[in-house]
Amino acid sequence: MNDAHVAELVRDATAAPSMHNAQPWRFRYSRGSGDFRLYADFDRAMPHSDPDARALHLGCGAALFNLRVAAANAGCHPDVTLLPDLGDTALLATVRLIAPRGDDVALALLHPAIHERHTSRYPFTETEIPxxxxxxxxxxxxxxxxxxxxxxxxxxxxxxxxxxxxxxxxxxxxxxxxxxxxxxxxxxxxxxxxxxxxxxxxxxxxxxxxxxxxxxxxxxxxxxxxxxxxxxxxxxxxxxxxxxxxxxxxxxxxxxxxxxxxxxxxxxxxxxxxxxxxxxxxxxxxxxxxxxxxxxxxxxxxxxYGPKGPTVPRRPVRDILTIED
CATH class of the missing domain: 3.40.109.10 (NADH Oxidase)
Structure with a gap:
């Protein structure tokens, strides 16, 4: 996988929501193994509103799911290991891209929504959800x-x-x-x-x-x-x-x-x-x-049912992705 493709997958991952849009994540990609590593960025934690970093982990989990969707859309199966090193609390997950599986189709179908999903702080109608x-x-x-x-x-x-x-x-x-x-x-x-x-x-x-x-x-x-x-x-x-x-x-x-x-x-x-x-x-x-x-x-x-929310800023991929040999 070339570096441009890696960056595109991470761009999809980082469209995820996070508390106050703090985007508390970092990614590393190894060209040698083809693995992604997802890290928590604790410099973006909120010690008063989120003292145990639970919400920070939720945001990182959302970014991890987007990476899975993006990988499936690219024709790969994302093999995920959560918390692979208990001695490193910042390392939240590793993702190895392997041959596709049948259940990847359902993930890939969600891909168009990654950049369409925006938080809407507008009124919704009273229409019942079916x-x-x-x-x-x-x-x-x-x-x-x-x-x-x-x-x-x-x-x-x-x-x-x-x-x-x-x-x-x-x-x-x-x-x-x-x-x-x-x-x-x-x-x-x-x-x-x-x-x-x-x-x-x-x-x-x-x-x-x-x-x-x-x-x-x-x-x-x-x-x-x-x-x-x-x-x-x-x-x-x-x-x-x-x-x-x-x-x-x-x-x-x-x-x-x-x-x-x-x-x-x-x-x-x-x-x-x-x-x-x-x-x-x-x-x-x-x-x-x-x-x-x-x-x-x-x-x-x-x-x-109501207005979609506006697009909010995202950190450049170059600021959150490190690619290693």
């Missing part, structure tokens, strides 16, 4: 070892209340606000030249009513006026969880999350995240399955 599509999304998560559930009734109200509680806490937490400011890009000069973070044009309009849990990326700072508008009264939220809560589980959850997002994108859904409640341990715990009382929730997705 039951068949919900089942397909649930199956997509299950293929990666995770559970996707759609809270309803009193559980949905509880989820919304927990998200609102977290949002109120964030407004008075100076350390978390400082992290938010570090990863937001304000004003034309900064937003148009940044290679990471969330630019102000992607904040979405100010929320005026509705129960959809939305993060205020402005943190009360003046921003470009995108107006204000009501959001959904009955948002379609989905919780993604695994049985365990260790780095390996986080990486699996990140891959499941991206598989769900890519399939949702192909099926015409707009997607975004609501993770504030997950950033407070005492609020994250009540999000688990109310029937069994088990499962560790890793992310909350907001799904629906």
């Amino acid at each position: 039951a068949g599509l919900r089942t397909a999304l649930t199956d997509a998560a299950r293929q990666e070892g995770a559970t996707l559930s759609f809270p309803s009734s009193w559980h949905l109200r509880l989820v919304e209340e927990l998200a609102e509680d977290a949002r109120a806490r964030d407004l008075t937490d100076r350390d978390r606000q400082a992290e938010l400011e570090r990863w937001t890009r304000m004003g034309i000069a900064e937003a148009d030249t940044a290679t990471d973070g969330v630019p102000d044009y992607a904040f979405g309009p100010r929320q005026r009513g509705g129960r959809a849990p939305m993060r205020d990326f402005s943190g009360g700072r003046p921003t470009a006026d995108l107006g204000s508008t009501p959001f959904e009264n009955d948002p379609h939220l989905a919780l993604l969880s695994t049985d365990g809560d260790r780095p390996r589980d986080w990486l699996r959850a990140g891959q499941a999350m991206e598989r769900v997002l890519l399939l949702a994108t192909l099926e015409g859904l707009a997607t975004s995240f609501s993770t504030e409640a997950l950033e407070w341990p005492d609020l994250r715990w009540p999000l688990r399955d109310p029937v069994s009382g088990t499962g560790c929730v890793h992310t909350m997705l907001r799904l629906g």
Whole structure:
């Protein structure tokens, strides 16, 4: 595989979502073995909002899944080993490209969605998501070892209340606000030249009513006026969880999350995240399955029909990829 092809695969990988678009990943490729190595970039961690680096691992897991999709689209099977060296906590996975297998077709079909998927912080319609599509999304998560559930009734109200509680806490937490400011890009000069973070044009309009849990990326700072508008009264939220809560589980959850997002994108859904409640341990715990009382929730997705989000900046491949002999 030539270097240009390697760079293209990594470009696809890094279209993945990550908390505050911090893009906390690095890749190494060995020409000799033909292996990719995925590393966490802990310089891009958020010690107050993500103290155990769980969200960082989710983002890296999403990038790993995109690499798998890109490899399958290129006619290779991605043979993945998670956490291959327990003595190196930054080395999250190795990927060896081998002869294709039959199950690679399903991965390759997701490839068109990699660069179409963008986080949308706009209102969605109240249109119901068809039951068949919900089942397909649930199956997509299950293929990666995770559970996707759609809270309803009193559980949905509880989820919304927990998200609102977290949002109120964030407004008075100076350390978390400082992290938010570090990863937001304000004003034309900064937003148009940044290679990471969330630019102000992607904040979405100010929320005026509705129960959809939305993060205020402005943190009360003046921003470009995108107006204000009501959001959904009955948002379609989905919780993604695994049985365990260790780095390996986080990486699996990140891959499941991206598989769900890519399939949702192909099926015409707009997607975004609501993770504030997950950033407070005492609020994250009540999000688990109310029937069994088990499962560790890793992310909350907001799904629906509405405007697609704008493209946000990405770091140049040359900054995150090292190619070795």
